[in-house]
Amino acid sequence: MSDRKQFRDLVAPEVAREAIASLDLTPEPETVRLADARGRVLAERIDADLDVPGFDRASVDGYAVRGRDTFGADEADPVELNLVGTVHAGAEPDVAVGDGEAVEISTGAVMPDGADAVVMVERTETRSAGSKDTENGASDVVAARTAVAPGDNVMLAGTDVAAGARALGPGTRLTPREIGLLSALGIDEIPVRGRPTVGIVSTGDELVRPGEKLHSERGEIYDVNSYTIAAGVEEAGGEAKLYPHAGDDYEEMERLLLTAAEECDLVLSSGSTSASAVDVIYRVIEERGELLLHGVAVKPGKPMLVGELGTSAYIGLPGYPVSALTIFRTFVAPPIREAAGLPEPETATVSGRMAVRERYGEGRLRLMPAGLVTDADDEMLVYPVDKGSGATTSLVEADGVVAVDPDTEYLDQGETVEVQLFSPDVRAPTLLAVGEDDPALSRLLDRLENPRFLPVGSREGLRRLGGGVPDVAVVAGPVERDVESVDLGGWTREWGLVVPDGNPDGVEGLSDLVDRDLAFLNRGGDAGVRRSLDVALDDLAADRDVERRDLTESIRGFEVGTKGFESPARAVARGEADAGLGLRATAVELGLGFVQVGTESVRVRANPDRAAKAGVEEFASVLGTAADVFEGLAGYDHEQEQN
Known part of the structure; x- marks a missing residue:
């Protein structure tokens, strides 16, 4: 009676993928030094803890x-x-x-x-x-x-990166662009997703490791798979660990596989998976673990194994190098990338249509930093990104460059361009949002797959939404101008004056800024909360029967505002200002006092042409079910969608 394993019921490739997806390959997060962070994936959001630059x-x-x-x-x-x-x-x-x-x-x-x-x-x-x-x-x-x-x-301090701003989100792969931003923030220890450790065991009496003497007369061949698959593991974001070569001896094969299972998240073997009488590895998995499938309806690569061994996942690859590498790239590399938090690779050049008209004509070759965004039909759009040569965040917001010939006077809206990506792994964000920076917004963005947010302020956010580039604009406070949009919902937040803990100057409201010689730190004109302040000062001027300008000229520091929503509060904490324009949530977070002046609405407005885009619908869904986000922030309240 033969004990050979028969391939009677080959499973479909989709079934094999489902079986592999059921295996847990995800390692624990870890902390690495900045010098070792390139290529890793952030495990959690990183907020700026200081202004960049830190001075005017x-x-x-x-x-x-x-x-x-x-x-x-x-x-x-x-x-x-x-x-x-x-x-x-x-x-x-x-x-x-x-x-x-x-x-x-x-x-x-x-x-x-x-x-x-x-x-x-x-x-x-x-x-x-x-x-x-x-x-x-x-x-x-x-x-x-x-x-x-x-x-x-x-x-101004914080123009490049503002203290308290969402610098990088979880799931961000750290390329040289992001390493530069982290360096500018002075961050040396980075929380990253762990790299899945993959143990590699090659089997077969005929195999010899490279560097050892080969006896061709015995039918020996060099072990190709161990190094080929190890390179594939590293390319996919895993950490390969090679184990000593195992022959076709059951006990030695069992020992090596169990050792690898104790030390690794995934064990890969190559060879000993077919129906030959000496291909016994499936017996080790059946007897010491659980064999989920043996054999897949695919060519090459039919004799694939999937199972569990101890606490580790196990996949057996065919012995022939071409078959092993094909099966690895098709079935194994994707879950390793997913466990490591890495996206699927794609070409380093993409084509797209210009989202806006971009003028040029300086007679020089221009390498235009460009961002990518998709429309509702998943067609690629390209928009220029330029915050100045000294701004680190230009690199983070750009996905690549478009080479513009010296004789080109402009790139027209709708014109097809080629984008040279900074990395083959670059992907267009699932959602491109612009507008008002806000602590609740940062938490909402954490729940999306791959968002990109540009904190340009409410006024500029509305302008860009009207220009048709972003998917959504986050708009706070009174709206001076309006654009056609779809309201996805929003929230309210308390705003006012952030003061030192205990309010030693006894500040009670805006009148104190006008009537007393207090050092005040304002927000920039694009901020929604700044517009709320202007309206409140209009009301105060009307009560006093004076012009608003008469009041603002009496407020020390009113003219120059900061970009970051936390910057005024942090200046108060450092003793550099007696009061700053800010939010109750920020004051509570930093242990400062707060004098409420008003409550303002924050709305998420969608580009009407993108309302059906998957990323926009995902954001709307998250916004509608995120009551816990607002409950965890002082002075916040969740609003329902407007009709």
Whole structure:
């Protein structure tokens, strides 16, 4: 009576995939150093813990000034300012700018106290004051031939990355782009998904490891599969572990397989899976584990095994190298990638249609950073990404580059372009969202498969939604302009003044900012909460029968706002401001005091042409079932979808 294993009931490939999918290959998360993080996948969201840059810095060479001192200056009638010092990049300023003064400053240098703008050096002239007397003696004079407003030619703290912002989400693969962003944030230890450990055992008396002496007269051949499959495991995101060669001896095969099962998440063997009398590996699995299937209706690769051995998953590959590699790539590599959190690979170049018209015409080859987004029909759209050469996040938001010929004046909307991807693993996000940064939004995005969010503010978010590029815009506060959209729902949040713990200055509301000499840190004009503040100041001005400008000019620090929603609160925590515009949730999170001024609505508005897109529908579903997100944030309340 023969004990050979017969292939009587070959399963369909779909059944084999289902059997493999039922195996647990997922390793535990781990922490790695930044230097070792390339290619790994984030296990959890990383928020920025500091502003990048962490200081207000000059974005051009020129002269740091008080913007109001240059008002009215032009080529015919320049404004003369006393030059009182110099600030270089990498040096702490040792000079301040007073009324009618200027400080020479280099690109990237810290803005000195008192200055709020920079006049480009090309728009100035300098001369020696000669015998001109100043309080400190003779000084040079700078003639500014143009006027600048507060904030001109200045990169404010947090412009690149704002403290508290969602820097990278779980599931992000760390390429050199993301490594650069993490470096800019000063993060050295990274929480990543574990790489599944895959033990590889090759069988067959005829096999010899490369480097050993080969006896062809005995029918020996070099072991190809161990190294080929190990390379495939590493390429798929796993960690390959080679075990000593096993012959066709049952006891030795059993020992090696059980050892590998104790040490690895998945055990792969090659050979000894067919119906030959000496192919006995299936007996080890049947007797010491569970054999889920033996034989798949596929060519090549029919004699595949799938089962469990101890706490490890097991897959047996055919012995022929071509068959083994084919089965590995078709059935085994995908679940290894999934366990490691890696996407399916694809070509490093993709074609798409321009989502917007992009003008150029500088007579030079342009490598345009480009982002990818799909429309409701899953057709690829391409949009330009450009936050400036000094912005690290441009790399994170871009998926590749489009080479624009020197003679090209513009790329028209709908024109087909080729995108050279930064990595073959790059995928278009399942959802492209823009608009108001918000702690609830960060938590909602964590529940989506592969979202991308650009924190451009409510006003800019609406503008971009009207331009047709993003899938959705997140809009907070009163809306000055409207665009055609589909309302997916939203929430409300309490906003007001974040103050030090215990509110030592006894701040009660906006009137204190107007009537008292308190240092205030505002938000930028694109923020929805800034618009809510403006409306509240309109009401206060009406009550006092004055113009709103009369109130804002009395608030110290009102003119220059920050990008990040946490930045004002963090400035208060550091003792750099008496009050900052912010949210109750932020104040509670940072252990600060809070004076409520109002409650504002935050709405998620969808591009009407993308309402049926899978990523948009997924976001709408998550938004409708995320009551726990809002319950966990102070001052938040979940709103229902508007009709």
